[in-house]
Amino acid sequence: MTRVLVVEDEPALRQALAINLRARRYEVPVAATGAEALTAAAQAPPDVVVLDLGLPDMDGTEVIRGLRGWTQAPIIVLSARSGQSDKVDALDAGADDYVTKPFGMDELLARLRAALRRATPDEATPLVETAHFTIDLAAKLAKTTNGPVRLTPTEWHLLEVMIRDEGKLVPQRRLLQEVWGPTYETETNYLRVYMASLRRKLEADPAHPLHLITEPGMGYRFDRHGPDGEPRTGG
Amino acid sequence: MTRVLVVEDEPALRQALAINLRARRYEVPVAATGAEALTAAAQAPPDVVVLDLGLPDMDGTEVIRGLRGWTQAPIIVLSARSGQSDKVDALDAGADDYVTKPFGMDELLARLRAALRRATPDEATPLVETAHFTIDLAAKLAKTTNGPVRLTPTEWHLLEVMIRDEGKLVPQRRLLQEVWGPTYETETNYLRVYMASLRRKLEADPAHPLHLITEPGMGYRFDRHGPDGEPRTGG
DNA sequence: CCTGGCCGTTAAGGACGCGTCAAGATTGGG
């Protein structure tokens, strides 16, 4: 969950911020002074900080610098002072945004979303893992236990369509339509050739695939976990 | 030089912005309408955009979306409207900051510095080291085991886009859009020429690159560690 | 035991993309 540290000395506003943010599913630690803020941030590093400049114990820019010393989390400053020099000082000290009181909650939330959007572009690229190989569709990376493997554009495309409907049967017609276009609906030859190629590159034993499964007469299926028991050898 | 695109229909303010920014050593193309803005941005991709929402020809959020389709450059919105919904709409459309007119030039410059500070990759990527060369994007320094190397502005830009998504495949289209602008989407010639130049300057064996990898038909990839095994010397 | 359909495998040919080089155009500075 995204953690938003709220630093505000006035109890009413602190409460209002915390309630509104928690309603949006943020985790919201709060602090009433600069010292508390630095302690709280050290204890549980926030993803973004909402900071009132008018704290009782220390100057706001000092708090900013104290945070900037070790974290790059965006800092959104709240302040009753609308003078230009105040804004310039805070922004140049390392703040990312400056909102003058009184402000609307909707605006603050929008600015918070904008700050978070910038700060967290890369976190999780969806990974597809099986016992023998790993696929990262976004990065276009594939590797088996034997090392990295190179796939061609068509192989990626085919694999992507199958993984999108992971576990489910994908009819031949749909695979052909999505990868080669609507005029190739009947060219099941392509499927056999490219499925063989994928299995040769990804499966431990291409002749007995565990994850790229043929459903005779219907289509193919991607199975992340493989068959429940051992592969049938004799019946 | 840092390029700031100013989009403002009122001539007096447009001039004032341009003069002030140029005095700070920014390169400042200007546009008076939304259409002009998109054209100018396509011609010379800006590092940051200052955008007036009240343009005569098209809605401000449309301009934002038009830019966001292909560039991640920060967008600072200027507007005479102080309503919350206007701010929320602009910010959620992809703007990075929202300044209400009238505003002070010092404040705008500070917000511009804050936006550029975030966008400049010195926070996330101080140093990129491989077995044969080292890249410092912030300091614009490159050196190989044979000594320092001089890269041209275009080479730096291309390298920067690849390093920002280190390890991941970067599609040709995105490289072309971010470095040359959206009108060059299909000029894959440029990629070949400049990738060759980078490899000639950085790779130990430009004919067999270990870090600037081609993914045929898809794009390129920057790989800090290189392939798993040692390069074959006999083949 | 025979037969036909579906699937897996392999290889050859051609289309296309990529790396490379070099010359013209453009820009900035002296």
Added chain:
DNA sequence: CCCAATCTTGACGCGTCCTTAACGGCCAGG
């Protein structure tokens, strides 16, 4: 005005990928 550096543009050889065809194995039904 000239010079140097950079960017743009075009041409050519080569390698990769896609397409296509042929062949053999497996299984169901007669």
